[in-house]
Amino acid sequence: MKLWGGRFRKETDRLVEDFHSSLSFDRRLYRQDIRGSMAHARMLAAVGLISPEEAGEIVRGLEELLADIEAGRASFEVGAEDIHMNIEKLLTEKIGEAGKKLHTARSRNDQVALDLRLYLKDEIREISRLLARLQEVLVDLAEKHLFTLMPGYTHLQKAQPVTLAHHLLAYFEMFERDQGRLEDCLKRLDVCPLGSGALAGTTLPIDRRLVATELGFKDISANSLDAVSDRDFAVEFLAAASLIMMHLSRLGEEIVLWCTEEFGFLELDDAYSTGSSMMPQKKNPDVAELVRGKTGRVYGHLMGLLTVLKGLPLAYNKDLQEDKEAVFDTVDTLKGCLLVMAPLLATARFKEERLGEAARQGFSNATDVAEYLVMKGVPFREAHRIVGSLVLYCLDKGCALNDLSLEELRRYSPAFEEDISDYLTVEACVKRRKVPGGPAPEAVREALARARSILARRE
Known part of the structure; x- marks a missing residue:
């Protein structure tokens, strides 16, 4: 007999049981379900709905059940539908009549909402920790490569010289915004729905704030209809996760x-590379490619849950069972990517000589020459035209701007003087870009100090 079977004359068809059951995936919520049930039992005793002895028996039974599950001794049944009813069933078998009182003033609707919130609170903190580890790797590498020159790109065309440190810290900033989104998600997640019942609360004299305090929530939900049907917090997490994956994918693409031999900026450690089953010379960046590929998987979960929610009337509907697989797989995917990306980067070897060589190609100092003319009083648009003509001249001649004599430069503008030589090396170009947020070592040192301070506050 089902725990809810009193109203039914027939047993559930086995096909429906298999289709209806969520046990195959929601069983991972057993810790959160037991934790919430313990708090609920203590509250029931505090308000006099069960005796202190019964509450103690329930809590001890749940503790033993937790140990049984952790040790693999508990046997779940698909016919009990989900982890919530399996735990209640196993508890009742273990302690008898007292177990039947646990569900007093509670519905699976507010129970599952509670469990998913507890689960995400735990997982978001762990994801934030893994993200901070990746940020730390980026900062360590940036400190090591403060003076390592490389080309900056727009449209995948060489644009202006920067440093590898500056480039790596761009990803630090992306991930720091992600940290902020996770923190914001936690704020709206930190609300206890238990006590909302199926949709309209209960007539029994429960103490919702007592449960919320014991479970570490900052507040209780304000509307019972909203509390059992709200999955905004799950959507918000999936959106934050999608942005993290997008940033990881961009980093993966650059790796x-x-x-490639065409770029030749980086060599991955053998431990984080793979080979080919046919081509013996290959060393493939499969890890970075997989991170890039898994991004679409997380995007799909976001769109999937949004689609589930878009037409649901209040309050609870069984469609909401579809939230958990999306959340669970996103958590697993994101944590896996963060776990592997940090050591992949930490063990990689950047080819400094090749990076510097690439920075000196492609007329990356052209903008600096135009800005030199601006400081000599030439209007920027005119300076832009002059330098563009110089680049064309160099292309025809097969040389770089650095190779031109002062006489050749003055053919295009009399504003050129002897000091132009100080503006033509890529080292000088980078060093002068000391505007806050710029790539000059002076500015990057400030950025590194800021990054270290951020990481220290997060410890």
Whole structure:
């Protein structure tokens, strides 16, 4: 007999049981379910709905059940539908009549909402920790490569010289915004729905704030209809996760490009590379490619849950069972990517000589020459035209701007003087870009100090 079977004359068809059951995936919520049930039992005793002895018996039974599950001794049944009813069933078998009182003033609707919130609170903190580890790797690498020159790109065309440190810290900033989104998600997640019942609360004299305090929530939900049907917090997490994956994918794409012979900026450690089953010479950046590929998987979960929610009337509907697989797989995917990306970067070897060589190609100092003319009083648009003509001249001649004599430069503008030589090396170009947020070592040192301070506050 089902725990809810009193109203039914027939047993559930086995096909429906298999289709209806969520046990195959929601069983991972057993810790959160037991934790919430313990708090609920203590509250029931505090308000006099069960005796202190019964509450103690329930809590001890749940503790033993937790140990049984952790040790693999508990046997779940698909016919009990989900982890919530399996735990209640196993508890009742273990302690008898007292177990039947646990569900007093509670519905699976507010129970599952509670469990998912507890689960995400735990997982978001762990994801934030893993993200901070990746940020730390980026900062360590940036400190090591403060003076390592490389080309900056727009449209994948060499644009202006920067440093590898500056480039790596761009990803630190992306991930720091992600940290902020996770923190914001936690704020709206930190609300206890228990006590909302199926949709309209209960007539029994419960103490919702007592449960919320014991479970570490900052507040209780304000509307019972909203509390049992709200999955905004799950959507918000999936959106934050999608942005993290997008940033990881961008980093992965650059790693893939930089490992090619055409770029030659980076060599991955053998431990984080793979080979080919046919071509013996290959060393493939499969880890970075997989991170890039898994991004679409997380995007899909976000769109999937949004689609589930878009037409649901209040309050609870069984469609909401579809939230958990999306959340669970996103958590697993994101944590896996963060776990592997940090050591992949930490063990990679950047080819400093090749990076510097690439920074000196492609007329990356052209903008600096135009800005030199501006400081000599030439209007920027005119300076832009002059330098563009110089680049064309160099292309025809097969040389770089650095190779031109002062006489050649003055053919295009009399504003050029002897001091132009100080503006033509890429080292000088980078060093002068000391505007806050710029790539000059002076500015990057400030950025590194800021990054270290951020990481220290997060410890």
